[in-house]
Amino acid sequence: MIAATTPFPADFIWGVAASAPQIEGAHDADGKGPSIWDVYCRVPGAVANGDTLDTSIDHYHRYDADFRLMRELGIRNYRLSISWPRIMPDGEGPINQRGIDFYRRILESLHRNGIRPWVNFYHGDLPQSLEEKYGGWPSRRIPEFFSSYCELVVKTYADLVDRWITINEPGSIYANYGLAIGAPGRRESPRIAHQALHHALLAHGHAVAAVRAHGRTGSQVGVVHNPTFTIPAIETSENIEAARKLSHRDIAPLMDPFLKGCYPSWWLDELKENAPQCTESEMKIIGAQCDWFGLNIYSGMYGCVNEAGVPEKVSMPPPYPRSDVSWQCLVPDALYWAVRFTHELYSPGDIHISENGLACKQQFTPAGEVHDVDRIQYLRHCLRSVQRVTAEGYPMKAYFHWTMFDNYEWIDGYSKKFGLVAIRDGSLERVPKLSAKFYQRVIAANAVV
C-alpha cells in the first residue's frame, strides 16, 4: 500500500458537483416548463450528435440509488442545482407543486444517505418563457424574477438546506448572449452581452439577499466563478509577481464586482459605450458579503518575465497536454495558484474549489470496467496542489470534483466524459470507474493517496 501524504485539515470538505439540466432528464415531466437548453439542443447543428437533455442519465427517477452509491463511495457533500423551470414553469407566476415535491424528495434522500446538499439556484437553465417574453438575461426583469424564485426556494427548503450557491459561472452568460456559445446561442452586440452579464451578477446579489433574509440560522452562501489564472512558469519571485499581475488583469472585471462591489474603472473606460449600464445601488447588491468564494478551476496559463523584464504569457500550442476537450490544457498547479492569488488579491475569506475535473476518452474493459488512469493521475496532481495550499495555511476549505456521473456536456452532448462513474448506453446502468475508487480512498484517508 502506498503511504498517504500529509493529511488535509480535519474539517476539509470533500464533495462532488453536478447540475440539474445535465443529469435529470424528465425534461417535460410533472409540469416542468422548457428551459433555454431544452430549446437550443434542438437547433440543428447546435449540439454534437443532436443530443438532447430529454432523458439524460435519468437522475430524475434514479436519484435514490445514485445517492446510495455516493454514500458507498464516502461522499458526504453534494453540489446540485435546482431547475428554475421545474419549480416555476414560466420563470414567473404559477408555482409547480410537483417540481417543489421532487426537490423535497431529493433533499430528503440526501439526508437519509448522510450527504449534505449544497444547493445552487442556477446552472444555465433559464426558463424559455423568460427568453421569449422578455429577451432573456439582457432584460432587467430577469434578476427581479430570479430574486422571487430564490426567495421561494429558500423559504421552501430552509429546513433541509443550509449551504447555498447563487449562480454557476455567471461569466458564461457573456458567451451565451454575445458569442453564440451555448444556449440561447445569440450573437448580440458587446453592449447587450455586457448588460446580460451585469444582470447575472445582479441576480447573484439577489440570491445572497434571499438566503440572508430567509435562510435558517447558520446558513451560508457563496458564488461559483470560473476565472482563468496565469501561474508562474518557474517559481521565482519575479515570475510569481508577473503571474499575479497578469492574473489580476484578467480576473478583475468579474472578481471586483463580487468582492469590491465595483467594476474596475480601467475596464469600463476600455469598454466605452459597450460598458454595462449600472447603478450604485445595484453594485452594492452585487458586492454583498458571501461566506465563501468558489473557484471552478480546470486549466490555467503560464506567465514569466521575458528578457526585457516584462510580464508575458507563455503560449501552449499542442502537443502541450490537453484533455479530451480542446479548451482544457492540463495545469494542475493552477489550483494552488488560483487559491493563493485570490487570497492575496482579494482576501475573500474561505475559498473553495467548487469544480475541477478531466474529460477522458473512455472504454469498457471486456469485464465491463473503466480503468481511467488518466483521470486518476490528473486528479492526484490537482489534489497535491490543493494539499500544498492548505499546508501553507491559505483559507482553502473545500474541494468538489466535477463530476459524479458522465452526463450532458453542453454543446458536446454525451460525447465527453467527466464522470467518476460511467453510464452504460441503453440501460443507463451506473459503473464506478477506477477513479471513483481512488477518490473514495482519498476521502477516507483525508490525504492524497
Ligand code: BGC
Ligand atoms: C460547468 C459544468 C461543465 C464543466 C465541464 C463547468 O464550467 O459548470 O457545467 O460541465 O465545466 O465543462
